[in-house]
Amino acid sequence: MIRKLPSGRWQVDLRMDGRGSKRIRKSFDSKAEAKRFETFILTKRAEGKDWNPSKADNRRLKELVQLWFNAKGVHLKDGERRKRCLDVIADFMGNPIARTVKPAAFLAYRAYKIQEGASTKTLNNHLGYLNAVYNQLHRLNEIDFENPIRNVEMIRLDERELSWLTVEQIRHLLKTIEEFSQNPHVHLLTRICLATGARWGEAENLQLRHVQEGKLRFVNTKSGKSRSVPVSPELFQEIREHLEAHGGFSFSLSAFRRALDKSGIELPSGQAAHVLRHTFASHFVMNGGDILSLQKILGHSTITMTMRYAHLSQDHLVEAVVKGPLVSLN
Template sequence: ELIEQYKIWRKKALVNPNGQAGLTKHTRRGARAHTINFELGTLKTIFNLAVKWGYLTRNPVVGVSMLKVEDAKLPRFLSKEECQRLLAACPAELYPVYFTFLNTGMRKGELINLTWEDVDLKTRKILIRPKSDWQPKTRPREIPINDGLHRLLTRLKKTKTDSPYVFPGPDGQRLTVKLREKLIRIAEQAGIADLTRVHTLRHTFASHLIMAGVDVPTVQKILGHSDIETTMLYTHLAPTHLTEAVNRISF
């Protein structure tokens, strides 16, 4: 009941915590449904820990429904042809970076902090795990290495420097180049004007896994989503692909 009251309060509460003075016509409203759902998810995680550690006997968020998000914008993803154009426009020093994004769905922080100790070319697996000075967004996970990425990483390892990082900067430390700005320029050259976020490459990887017939729980595991509902966003498919899927069944 308390959490339900919280939902109602957040829908009505002013965005600006300082009151009416700093409000504009755009902020004279409560929090958006997406924001409230994010907060509920955070509260659920916190209360789960409280139950686990013995501070509570039950999680008050369990059973509380999420708010309906109207007109949710589906994630933009690149077609295979767009991926090929993007990679063809990449300068040699950045090609391995964006190729890896497209073939693993890694988050930017995960790729930047990837070391050779995390890469097992024999078992063809990449391990996403905490470092002494960096923590991944979610729990440790393994990402399979496909044939194309295996060839690229094998080639990189043969030419690697003393740096522990798979994609080091010029000084051998973490890559500090502004990947978003670089991606925008490359995308413009490739004729993909609406590609403005590195995260779109993660959407692309996930979407093509789904379109290739990979089940949602497996995609969730590879991407490292803590909630399967997040993975379900990637089940948006082109109508032609849906038709092809249905045509596989005939009675």
């Protein structure tokens, strides 16, 4: 609106998008000048152009990465690793002005990493990390421009083969560990993972205080949430005695991998100790366990991850035989 001030000058006072939005106030010697300015501002507003636009943001990408790390990354378990990865991406691109990054620049980085042998899942993670920098800072009003790589698509991944051990393979693996491994922890850690579906690192982190009332309490998990899983009385007592004697588990993953190689059991590429978690979940479902209980035991944040095991349900398998289209022909 336009109003006359006590000084005799005329003032334009506008809120561009209502209460709480950006305010423009400017004074003029005559009402006609004030009117022309008001018309100019409203015209520019209709065209989508700001009055007195802010200075262009010329901060470099690595500067935004540092801002993201201070705001978010420092609170993540893998924040330091993500920041190192983001710095590598920025250096590959020549550490450009962040708002000017082109999708082609990231695509060039991705193509280079594929030639180096990086997995598609890893490269999808890298794209997610970079998206997170822009999106997080935009939410915090640290930047006022859109994410310039928002239209870059993730690489479509084939569903990963879900491998699990048979009862005979479990026996053979445990016997191999018992006969050939010099590590005092690996045999028990293997059985803990098979009995609870725990990740190897979760089992290694167990302390005596986590073994109470017939249950194992897993902390510092991937989801950040603690969970408790009951075990048999015999295994429970063995774990307590082992921890009392040793004070804790040492890093034993390498010992497990050596024993797995010695056993001759073949697994898909990239799978080692995680096959124990898959084995627990697969046998749980095949033995009649329900998916919702399995979700809680495994600590999955969504049911989608747990549903990968649903096809192993005996009811599911029987229905494939008795409810298929060929039944009608018979």
